[in-house]
């Protein structure tokens with residue numbers, strides 16, 4: 001992060017700093033007295049929390065709420081990736097991008113607008129969003145919640161000891177919440193360009209003319225659309241068969257069409273094999289199909305890796321295999337040490353980091369065995385949004401039915417959004433809702449692609465968690481007209497279909513006829 005951004009975007013509500021702000025960008029977020037004291041070093045902490053991102057913040061606060069003595073140590077700034085370089089800035093940038101796109105396509109609704117993007121003002125909006133949210137995650141807020149919060153770097157020295165910047169601390173239990181970092185770009189020539197990552201793209205002062213995005217996962221797809229809508233010429237390169245390879249291929253196709261409509265050059269099924277450096281950060285990506293993608297700036301949106309460098313995991317008795325922590329639920333191979341969030345390498349989302357950080361901390365201080373839940377909702381915040389939960393929907397990328405669908409008795413319900421009146425009214429009916437239901441008509445999984453799909457997913461997540469049947473879904477009155485009509489109408493269509501079977505119709509016809517006969521006898 002640049003000094004400008006931190007000074008501008010991170011200063012708290014007049015709190016004293018540790019005197020290092022200016023020379024030290026992260027200093028702006030730390031109040032005085034945020035270093036380990038003699039009293040801290042003399043305490044045996046019920047819970048040592050390593051890392052002040054989402055997992056660490058929720059874990060520390062939950063444990064403190066239960067009366068535990070909690071020490072949270074963060075080496076940079078509390079708030080972590082989500083606040084400073086992940087969810088918050090990306091959604092703020094996408095909001096500006098959507099405003100531009102809405103204005104450009106307003107002519108379809110009979111409204112014409114000239115669009116001019118002022119990139120520095122967009123980035124000021126991004127910083128303002130971070131600044132507005134930051135106090136919730138600040139050291140002062142943690143201290144007020146009963147969490148001793150210090151700045152420093154933790155290194156384990158044994159199964160129940162660690163150092164904070166060289167000073168020893170003792171703990172009964174510890175929570176590892178150190179997050180992840182972008183995997184290095186291991187391509188010939190890569191050292192010759194100053195590639196951006198999701199960590200530092202927020203420091204851009206000018207919109208790049210030509211932006212190459214390497215990786216079409218969630219980060220790459222969201223940012224490719226965002227920067228294209230703000231006026232950059234964006235090419236996104238994805239090795240998988242389609243963008244968002246982990247998602248329903250047909251839903252990803254809807255998102256891909258939207259990116260192409262925004263002018264993004266989407267290249268899928270191709271791998272970057274080398275980089276040809278040019279001048280001032282410019283260059284070209286060389287692809288395995290022989291094509292080259294020239295760029296002014298390159299954005300690496302490849303996979304992320306757990307951040308465990310220098311942590312002393314061997315000394316702590318915390319084992320890893322192939323770079324991944326060996327976990328039994330939320331516990332590492334040292335029974336005193338728990339792990340949650342991106343450092344686990346599983347389900348890299350803020351909501352999972354938050355829930356699991358809290359669960360791990362509660363387990364640690366109360367001696368409980370709770371394990372991470374298997375149902376993980378996720379949203380790609382493109383326009384349209386792609387939201388999914390539970391069992392995968394639809395087909396694999398090669399068009400074959402999802403393995404096991406027939407064997408397990410699963411059915412796929414699909415409702416195109418030209419049957420969602422709100423979508424039609426807004427001219428946004430390009431999406432669809434898909435539900436996986438089991439033999440007992442319980443919702444087991446869902447994909448929604450369309451505007452506000454992330455909001456719609458809340459109901460579907462509850463349905464998957466609760467084993468809600470489509471009949472029960474039908475019985476819940478939904479306000480009209482909303483995008484929530486997608487799943488509701490899908491359930492209604494299914495329910496009607498089942499009512500229309502010969503056996504059910506024979507029964508209902510008999511009942512209707514019987515009531516008619518009773519009426520005629522009374523007349």
Ligand SMILES: Cc1cc2nc3c(=O)[nH]c(=O)nc-3n(C[C@H](O)[C@H](O)[C@H](O)COP(=O)(O)OP(=O)(O)OC[C@H]3O[C@@H](n4cnc5c(N)ncnc54)[C@H](O)[C@@H]3O)c2cc1C
Nearest residue numbers: 051053054055075080081082086154179341342348349350
């Ligand atoms: C561009 C982008 C957009 C995203 N958007 C979304 C989204 O919309 N929704 C969503 O759910 N997820 C999103 N994510 C993912 C989300 O940001 C992460 O899953 C989440 O922030 C992980 O939280 P965490 O607590 O595990 O790690 P982090 O937030 O990375 O926190 C780890 C902390 O540990 C500190 N640390 C590391 N080592 C040490 C040490 N030795 N001693 C002391 N401190 C240490 C670090 O400084 C850091 O502050 C996005 C990610 C990116 C990159």
Ligand SMILES: NC(=O)c1ccc[n+]([C@@H]2O[C@H](COP(=O)([O-])OP(=O)(O)OC[C@H]3O[C@@H](n4cnc5c(N)ncnc54)[C@H](O)[C@@H]3O)[C@@H](O)[C@H]2O)c1
Nearest residue numbers: 215216217218219220238239240271272301302303348379
């Ligand atoms: N909206 C959200 O919730 C959100 C947003 C952004 C990130 N995240 C989280 O962050 C995690 C990391 O996301 P990500 O998108 O950075 O990583 P990712 O691992 O999901 O995607 C990286 C993509 O890069 C591609 N790739 C790698 N090397 C390549 C090469 N040489 N040539 C072409 N393509 C290549 C891979 O095929 C992959 O699809 C995700 O798992 C997600 O959980 C969440």
